[in-house]
Amino acid sequence: xxxxxxxxxxxxxxxxxxxxxxxxxxxxxxxxxxxxxxxxxxxxxxxxxxxxxxxxxxxxxxxxxxxxxxxxxxxxxxxxxxxxxxxxxxxxxxxxxxxxxxxxxxxxxxxxxxxxxxxxxxxxxxxxxxxxxxxxxxxxxxxxxxxxxxxxxxxxxxxxxxxxxxxxxxxxxxxxxxxxxxxxxxxxxxxxxxxxxxxxxxxxxxxxxxxxxxxxxxx
Amino acid sequence: xxxxxxxxxxxxxxxxxxxxxxxxxxxxxxxxxxxxxxxxxxxxxxxxxxxxxxxxxxxxxxxxxxxxxxxxxxxxxxxxxxxxxxxxxxxxxxxxxxxxxxxxxxxxxxxxxxxxxxxxxxxxxxxxxxxxxxxxxxxxxxxxxxxxxxxxxxxxxxxxxxxxxxxxxxxxxxxxxxxxxxxxxxxxxxxxxxxxxxxxxxx
Numbered sequence: 001x002x003x004x005x006x007x008x009x010x011x012x013x014x015x016x017x018x019x020x021x022x023x024x025x026x027x028x029x030x031x032x033x034x035x036x037x038x039x040x041x042x043x044x045x046x047x048x049x050x051x052x053x054x055x056x057x058x059x060x061x062x063x064x065x066x067x068x069x070x071x072x073x074x075x076x077x078x079x080x081x082x083x084x085x086x087x088x089x090x091x092x093x094x095x096x097x098x099x100x101x102x103x104x105x106x107x108x109x110x111x112x113x114x115x116x117x118x119x120x121x122x123x124x125x126x127x128x129x130x131x132x133x134x135x136x137x138x139x140x141x142x143x144x145x146x147x148x149x150x151x152x153x154x155x156x157x158x159x160x161x162x163x164x165x166x167x168x169x170x171x172x173x174x175x176x177x178x179x180x181x182x183x184x185x186x187x188x189x190x191x192x193x194x195x196x197x198x199x200x201x202x203x204x205x206x207x208x209x210x211x212x213x214x215x216x217x218x219x
Numbered sequence: 220x221x222x223x224x225x226x227x228x229x230x231x232x233x234x235x236x237x238x239x240x241x242x243x244x245x246x247x248x249x250x251x252x253x254x255x256x257x258x259x260x261x262x263x264x265x266x267x268x269x270x271x272x273x274x275x276x277x278x279x280x281x282x283x284x285x286x287x288x289x290x291x292x293x294x295x296x297x298x299x300x301x302x303x304x305x306x307x308x309x310x311x312x313x314x315x316x317x318x319x320x321x322x323x324x325x326x327x328x329x330x331x332x333x334x335x336x337x338x339x340x341x342x343x344x345x346x347x348x349x350x351x352x353x354x355x356x357x358x359x360x361x362x363x364x365x366x367x368x369x370x371x372x373x374x375x376x377x378x379x380x381x382x383x384x385x386x387x388x389x390x391x392x393x394x395x396x397x398x399x400x401x402x403x404x405x406x407x408x409x410x411x412x413x414x415x416x417x418x419x420x421x422x
Contacts, residue, residue, distance in 0.1 A: 196357070
């Protein structure tokens with residue numbers, strides 16, 4: 001019905017505009033994490049991570065695991081340049097990739113983030129890789145990582161060290177945004193908030209992921 | 220394929236999307252008339268319309284909000300801009316900030332608190348219908364729109380080139396140009412910020 005001009009998309013070629021949705025976007029009323037929760041969380045996590053760092057060293061040996069550590073794989077946040085992010089996506093060829101663009105200062109991003117974690121939980125075994133990229137400044141690394149740990153984001157997480165250039169590089173005005181790539185590493189769709197009349201929810205993302213999975217199954 | 224579809228739409232006589240929007244804006248392009256708004260309540264308790272500012276040569280609309288850290292980072296810069304260009308009855312420029320977010324942290328009572336705490340020297344209006352934001356094609360906060368004497372769009376986008384280390388103030392350059400009756404050299408830039416939380420999809 002509605003055919004906006006094709007966007008010149010970053011991260012591998014043109015993106016298609018996000019589809020119109022009929023369901024209203026959820027309007028969140030409150031902040032995702034209270035600062036006291038964050039603090040409490042930091043205190044809980046910091047000693048554990050210090051321990052892990054201390055034991056890691058150059059060896060590949062697994063650190064001694066507490067029962068809690070065994071249950072939950074480590075959550076990591078790697079600071080990368082844009083080109084490294086591109087490589088990380090291409091390294092997933094053969095799998096469908098869902099890339100969530102967020103920042104710790106972005107409340108809607110944090111409200112949407114659990115949906116990415118849920119997507120990972122439900123689709124990782126079916127060939128879908130979830131990735132996140134934070135547009136926080138590298139100085140905010142600890143804050144961003146604390147949120148990712150709280151969310152149990154056990155998939156690869158990146159933080160772009162491109163500062164404000166990130167918006168240009170990703171061709172975005174605002175976040176949250178979600179990019180979906182097919183098994184050949186081709187950008188299939190960019191879900192963004194850049195058009196007031198074409199907002200997205202994670203239900204739209206999941207629908208697309210299911211479509212892509214079905215396509216592969218038919219082959 | 221795409222062209223054929225577009226032609227079909229044009230032939231059908233109803234084109235939902237403007238044939239040519241801006242580079243970063245899905246609704247407006249430079250030269251478009253200012254979308255109207257009416258009866259929007261401000262933090263000062265008064266209501267405002269587009270016509271409220273008809274005596275001013277240049278009108279700057281800024282879609283912004285309370286909660287967004289990027290919007291907050293620009294509050295002092297906006298206050299400075301207003302001091303320089305848009306304060307006093309004799310100023311030739313009007314600056315109007317409008318919030319269209321319906322998050323609790325952004326609604327009118329919180330807007331009033333914020334305006335008072337920061338000493339806003341400009342009207343800060345609330346549009347819970349979100350219509351003015353949509354009509355402007357504003358997708359992030361803060362996002363700036365400059366209209367000339369004829370209320371034609373001469374600039375849209377960011378205030379300046381960097382949140383952390385600004386070197387070029389596009390907004391000032393645009394207002395100066397509009398006051399001279401010209402289109403600014405840079406008429407459109409990429410606004411950066413928090414996505415506006417629009418509540419429903421296409422209408």
